[in-house]
Amino acid sequence: MSFPPLHYLSKIKPFSFLTEKEIEILIDDMEVAFYKAGKTIFKKGKKVNRLYFVREGKIGLISDKDLIEVVFEDEVFGIEASLNGLPAEYTAKALEDSVCFELKAERVKKLISRNERFGEFFRKILSRKFHSLLKLYDENRVDNLYADSVINLAKKSLVVIASHESIMDAVRLMNLHRVGSVVVVDGGMRPLGIITHSDIVRFVNKNISFSLPVREVMSFPVEVVDSEASLMDAYLKFVSKAINHLPVVEDGRVVGLISSKDLISKIESHSSLLPLSKKIIRCRDIEELENIFGEVEVSVINMIESGFDYSSISTVVTSLVDMILKKIAEFNRIERKEISKDFVCAPFGDFGRREPSFPIKLRFFILVRDDLQSLLNGFYEDVRRVGIGLEVNLCRKAEVDSFLHSSVDASNTLDFLDSRYLLGDGGLYVSFREAVNSYLSNDLAISSLRKLLSELKLSEYHNNSVENLSFFVSNCAKSLSILLGDKTSRPTPERIKLLSGVIIPKSLAEDLREAYLALKKIELKIKLAGKDKFDDLVIKKSSGVIREMGEWVETSFLK
Amino acid sequence: MGGNELSEVVQSDLEKTEFCVIDLETTGLNPKKDEILAIAIIPMIGMRIHAGKHYYTLIKPKKFRYKSIEFHGICPRDISPAPSFEEIGERILELIEGKVLIGFATLFDIEFLKKSFKDKMKKKFSPERYADIAEIEAWLLRKKGMAITYRLDFDTIMKTYGISESTRHDALSDAYITARIFQKQISKLIEYNATIFDLVRVGRRLFYF
Structure with missing residues (x-):
């Protein structure tokens, strides 16, 4: 009854x-x-x-x-x-x-x-902790596991070696302690490099003498993780750098070592992203890459359902997509020495800011010295073939000024604020950024704020889609950062943090950051996994914060 | 907003009237031979269901008819710890007293209550004001110009009001659904400027089958 x-x-x-x-x-x-x-x-x-x-x-x-x-x-x-x-x-x-x-x-x-x-x-x-509110109902959440600090998992398996000792000594130590890596340290236990099991295999293959001192063959500089860092931090390093071993440091001294295996054994099924980065590195052709990209999407769904926050998800996705792009560039040999000085490829907009949305659509700005267009066609084709949407703005070096000038009124210029270097010549990229920065004026920021407010119907907040709301926040943050004189590409939550207490009142900034992260996560969920009633509540509560933000922008800058 | 301040004040005595929605489970359909097995009472004031104040109990009958299990799903084992009608009769009277009784086939339930009070408690039970949601519904449909000559069944009325509840069919669930239907019927009756006298007049039925 x-x-x-x-x-x-x-x-x-x-x-x-x-x-x-x-x-x-x-x-x-x-x-x-x-x-x-x-x-x-x-x-x-x-x-x-x-x-x-x-x-x-x-x-x-x-x-x-x-x-x-x-x-x-x-x-x-x-x-x-x-x-x-x-x-x-x-x-x-x-x-x-x-x-x-x-x-x-x-x-x-x-x-x-x-x-x-x-x-x-x-x-x-x-x-108004909307972002963490979302986590409340992720039933199989593992993010708590990831919040544990690395040191709790690290201590046991550390084996070190001095730089003058031989490869043979390293092999003996690995065998004796049954570990897959030894960390090369100086007298003060500061990490100099690392030698892993797979390095040894490579040495054998290349006939390198085992009597050589380890300093001549070790990988360096070595990626490390702080002992206070969370397992999540370590996890992100494993994924984004495609490595298996991370020395753990405290005040610059090695105190432990954490391996991807340790992490996998702790987190089991939720770590499907870890092998993905290695698969990308090892993959041999485009078809393989196509399959891997499909797996990325599945892994993101897993992460969403496991209670990961939006920042972690977007960091992981961006690193993986970056790796895929570099791999495609490698297949197309577009970084061959003789031409690599002649172009630069810079993603901009959401992906440039490391906040990709699904389905992944990239916008590239490609700057070339002279007629190199045809060289890159194969690269574009392969990117699209893998399943990544692509929009290319191609421009010759001599024409960069007129290009930017003609797109001053379009929202593009503001999007160029979020460009970052991906492939090609670094020097060219710097000259592109200098040109962009000179166009990012206060007037542009104010007119963009005005446009944003008119697009977001202040009186009908409930009618705005999740995308509209988060778009408003990220673009407001861009414009306000320009007003603050900060023209660096950053993820939106980081921008809000920097603006907090300086331009945006602290409590509003805090609410805005939570609301933004919540909306971005729901945006992902809607596209990949579907939302439920609970998300609607969070959307509504968040849109209330964005309404406040809109009103504040209006009274502070536009009246 | 504004301009409709008038609509905010109570327009009809129906909005203040105390109702109580009842539903029974019985051992059979004949009030002369059969007995009450369960009773649910849900109080309402106007269009407001006082859901938290609901009353429900199983009642141990003198004779249990196994054949009726298929209708109500109540087994002898369920009712062995239940009170007898004599033990709860007074409580039922308290809950119903002074209120307008609402139900589906209300007269059927009233006949059972009458018989039980008479036989088991030597009391006269004859509520003056009651209404049957099927009759109210027929009246509302006639108002719209439809000729209703048949009796409307419970599921049809539920559907009319877009009410779906996954739990049916026990006395408490049915009483609750009846209350939700009646809530909406009151709203319509108010549109026709009906009063409590109209409600009792249109909601009355002389025969129960």
Whole structure:
């Protein structure tokens, strides 16, 4: 025997976090009210002592004639007012015939203090930690595992060798301690290089004498990770550098070693990205690369479902795609010595900023000294064949100024702010950036802010798509960074951090960063895995923050 | 906003009336021979269902008819710890007293209650004000110009109001669904300026099958 409202609520987050007994407590005082379309449920400025759950219909939240949010079936409203005991920030009105479950705020508060997860949900909403709110419902989350620091996994397997000792000594040590690598150190235990199992195989193959001192054959400089760093940091290094061993350092001294195997054994099935980077390095033709790219997408879905945050996901994806691009360049031999001085390839826009969205579509700016166009055609073709969308802006060195000049009004110029070097001649890239920077003026930043605000309908925030909202944030951050004089390409959350307290008020910046990360993750989910009701709630709450941002931009810069 | 302040005030006494939605499970269909097995009561004030204040209990009958299990799913084992009607009769009276009874085939339930109060508690039970959601629905349809000559069944009415609940069919779930249907019917009755007297008049039915 089950009471229908109880049965119903028990299936919907965050009520599903409650035990049956707790839901009984919750609905002990519950009322089910019917509101005819047009009926006011509560008014702005009034006290609200109930939390509302929409069982049927649509509720509009209205502030000063603006419809700021539409609450749909299975969603809650009145959270802030009822739980904080503050006057309502909006008027709630039924937009169509609606049925609401009305829960006494006192009961909800009681359960917030009693049930950890249920409590976390409301605390995160009230403190506007939307990004971490998303994680609450990733059932098989492993991100906690990754938060552990590397030192806990590292200590045992460290074997070191002095630089003057021979390869043979290194082999003996590896054999004795049954390890796959030895770290070459100086007298102060500072890491100089590393020799791994696969290096030894290479030495044998190349007939290198085992009596040579290790300093002559070791890999250096060696990638290291700080002992306080998280397993996630180590993981990202393994993936992005395609390596297997990382010495762990404390104040510059080696104190341990962590291997990708250690990490895999700890994290098991969730580490499908780790082998991917190695597969890319080893792959021999385009077909193989095509398959690997398909696997990248699957791995991203895994990461989403395992509770990874957006920053980690985008870092991993960017490194993998970079590797794929370099591999394609290698197949097409476009970095052959005689021509590598004659061009530069720079991704810009989202991918330039290391915030790729799916399906992956890259924009390249290619600067060439003279007629090299045909040389790159094979490269473009292969990129597309692998499954990566590509848009190319090709420009001759002598014409870079007129090119930039002609695209000053287009949003492109602002996108060039987020360019980065990928292939070709570094010197050419520097001259391109200098040209770009000279176009990134304060006037451009202000006019872009104005355009952004007009595109984002201030009065109808609920009508903006997730992409529109995150686009607004990333572009605002770009424009504001230019106003601050910072013309470096950076991921948006990093920009917001730098702007916080300098241009953007601290609390708004903090909320904005959370909202942005939440929206970006949901954007990925929508495209790859599908969203659920819970995401809608986060989108709405986040769009409230973006509305504040919009209003703040308007009053601070455009009036 | 604004301009509709008038619509915010109570327009009809239906919005303040205390109702109570009832539903029974019985051992059979004949009130003369059969007994009540379960009762659910859900109070309402106007269009507001006081869901938290619902009352539900199984009732141990004198005779259990195995044949009826297929209709209500209640087994002898379930009801062995249940109270008898005599033990809960007073409580039921308290809950119903002064309220307008609402149900589906309400008269059928009233006949059972009458018989139980008479036989088991030597009490007279005759609620003056009651309504049947099927009758209300027929009236609303006639208002729209449709000729209704047959009795509307529960599922059809549920569908009309777009109500879907995964839990059916026990007394408490059915009482709750009845309440949700009635909630919407009140809203429509108010549009026709109906009062509580109209409701009782249109919602009454003299025969129960």
